[in-house]
Amino acid sequence: MLLNASGCLDASTAPDVARSLDAFVTKTVTPLPREGNPPVRIAETEVGMVNSIGLANPGLEAFLADHVPRLAELGVPLWVSVGGFSADEYAASCAALDARAAVTTLELNLSCPNVDEAPESAAQIVAACRAATTKPLYAKLAATGDLAELARAVADAGADGLSLVNTLRGLTLDERSLRPPLARGVGGLSGPALKPVSLAAVWVCRRATALPIVGMGGVASGRDALELLAVGAHAVALGTVLFADPHAPARVRAELAAELSAHGFAAPADAVGAAHDRVLAASV
Ligand SMILES: Cc1cc2nc3c(=O)[nH]c(=O)nc-3n(C[C@H](O)[C@H](O)[C@H](O)COP(=O)(O)O)c2cc1C
16 A cells, blocks of 8 residues: 655645555644744755655645545545644544545644644543544654654554654755755754664564554655565555655556565565564574
C-alpha cells in the first residue's frame, strides 16, 4: 500500500498523482487557520531538506467546507492529518471529522518539530481522540525518546496504527553568508538522511506492538520501500521525493514489484517483517 506523507503532495495541483495512491493523506489541519512560519521555510541540504512550514493550513472549518468535498472526488481513501495544541483541540477536530463519511482514517500529528507541542502526552491525546471518533486512528510519531515505550503507550490508549516517522530537527547554513537560510533557523529534516532513522523506528515499533505501521522517511525508490516493509511496515508513504519527482508513486510501485519478485515475495504482504524473521532464523 502506497501513500503520500502528510504535507508533501497538494492534491489540487496534482490530482492524478493523488489518485494513483492507495490513500491520500492531507496536510495537517488545525482547529484555527494558520499562516505558518515566516519565509524562508524550505532549504536543501546535502542529505535531504529542512522545512519550517509551521502547519500552515486553512483551519478545520474551511477544510470541512471546501477541501473535504473536493478531496472526496479523488476516489481514493482519504486520511486526514489532525493537529492541535491541546488534547481537547485534537479531540474536537476528530469529533467533527467523525461525521464525514468521505474521511476514512485520522492520522494524529503528534510530532511536528516546527510548532509548540500540546501540554498533554501523546497517549493522553490519543485517548481523548479515541473517545471522540470510531474512525481508525494512526499516531504519527517522530524518532525521538523511547519509541518502543511511546508506541506501547499510544497502542494502550486506543491507536489503531502508527505512522513512522516525522521529521527530526535539523539546521543547514548558507554556503556564503554562513547564516541559516530558514527564517526560524532550525527546521524539520526530511529526505534521504531519514532512511536509517525510519528503518530503526519501524523495526523497534514492530517488536514493541502489533499495530500496523505506515513507514516513511527517506523513501525514494522501490528498494527503500522494500526495506521498510522488511522491518515491519504494512504500508509506505512518499514525502520529500515528491518535490523532486512528482511521478515517484508509479516509479516506486514498479521498482517495488521488481524488488519483491527478485527476493521471492509473491506479494508486498509477504515481505512485511521479513527482516525480523531472518534475524530469528539466523540465531537458531
Ligand atoms: C514540506 C514538508 C511539509 C510537511 N508537512 C507535514 C504536515 O503537515 N504534517 C505531518 O504530519 N508531517 C509533515 N511533514 C513530514 C512528512 O509527512 C514526513 O513525515 C517526513 O517528511 C519524512 O518523510 P520523507 O523523508 O519521505 O519526506 C512535512 C514534510 C515536509 C518536507
